[in-house]
Amino acid sequence: MKLKMFIALSSVLIILALVYFFFKPVNKIDHITELSPYIWQVETDQIVHITITLPRRGRGESWFKKEDFHWYFDDQDETPVDIARWGGGIPLILSGPRSSRELITENAEGVEEQYGLLEPGMIIKLLLNTGEEINVLVGDKLLDGSAYYIKLIHAPRIFTIDESWVSVLENLVLDPPLQGITK
Numbered sequence: 001m002k003l004k005m006f007i008a009l010s011s012v013l014i015i016l017a018l019v020y021f022f023f024k025p026v027n028k029i030d031h032i033t034e035l036s037p038y039i040w041q042v043e044t045d046q047i048v049h050i051t052i053t054l055p056r057r058g059r060g061e062s063w064f065k066k067e068d069f070h071w072y073f074d075d076q077d078e079t080p081v082d083i084a085r086w087g088g089g090i091p092l093i094l095s096g097p098r099s100s101r102e103l104i105t106e107n108a109e110g111v112e113e114q115y116g117l118l119e120p121g122m123i124i125k126l127l128l129n130t131g132e133e134i135n136v137l138v139g140d141k142l143l144d145g146s147a148y149y150i151k152l153i154h155a156p157r158i159f160t161i162d163e164s165w166v167s168v169l170e171n172l173v174l175d176p177p178l179q180g181i182t183k
Contacts, residue, residue, distance in 0.1 A: 036098040036099050036100070036101070036102075037098065037099050037102075037103065037159070038096050038097070038098055038099075039097050039098070039099055039136075039150060039152070039159050039161065040096065040097070040134055040136075040152060041095070041096035042095050042096065042126075042128060042134070043095065044088070044091045044092050044095040045091075045129075046095075046128045046129050046130065047065070047091045047094060047095060047126050047127075047128060047129075048064060048065045048127055048128065048129050049062065049063070049064045049065070049074070049125075049126070049127035050062065050063045050064075050090070050091070050094060050124070050125070050126055050127075051063075051074075051123075051124070051125040052122065052123070052124050052125075052169055052170075052172060052173050053122065053123040053124075053125075053173075054121065054122055054170060054173050054174075055119065055120060055121070055122075055123060056119070056120075056121050057173075057174075059173050059174065060173060061073070061172060061173045061176055062074035063081060065091075066078075070083075071086055071090075071091075073176070073178075079178065079179075080179060081177045081178075081179070082177040082178055082179045085177035086177045090168075090172065093165060093168065093169075094124070094126060094169075097161055097165055099150075099159035099160055099161060100146070100147040100159075100160045100161055100162040101147070101160055103157055103158070103159055104149065104157075104158040104159060104160060105157065105158045106156060106157055107156045107157075108151055108156050108157065108158045109156060111158075112139075112151075112158075115139045115140060115149035115151075115158055116139030116140030116149060117137045117139040117149060117151055117158070120137040120138055120139050121138055121139065121140070121148070122136075122137075122138035122148075122166065122169065122170065123135070123136070123137060123138070124136040124138070124169065134152065135152065135153040135154070136150060136151070136152055136153065137150065137151050137152075137153055138150050138161070138166055139151075141163065142160060145163060146162070146163055147160040147161055147162050147163055148160065148161055148163065148166045
């Protein structure tokens with residue numbers, strides 16, 4: 001009796017193992033990580049000041065984080081941001097964006113103009129609590145409209161970043177997250 005029970009339980013265990021092996025979910029995150037490198041990466045709470053400028057439109061906005069961990073416009077009145085529109089999302093998307101595809105070029109020297117990086121559409125400046133600055137140029141949109149060219153100012157590499165990422169940041173300048181003002 002014990003032998004029959006052992007064989008039956010072993011059979012069930014083998015069948016379950018085979019089902020798991022053949023039907024386990026594919027880990028797509030590893031694949032995305034390989035194809036989509038971080039352009040830069042910092043901890044969200046390290047960002048203490050954000051400036052986004054749209055040179056081609058002559059517009060820009062700046063925000064800073066106070067000791068109370070709330071974000072404010074960098075204006076004379078230190079106007080608080082509308083937390084419903086700002087949330088924790090803005091510092092999060094600025095803390096470590098991934099390229100929308102593989103690296104465009106290892107060495108941008110001499111080719112910045114063809115990607116719109118000599119006269120960028122957007123300049124992002126992040127000040128970290130360590131005193132370090134991250135300065136980013138966002139150039140032209142790809143022909144298919146799916147992404148923009150992007151590079152750190154003092155780094156030689158050019159990447160692409162998804163159009164939606166740029167659109168969210170551009171909207172912060174064109175329609176600032178002021179309290180009580182919604183579209």
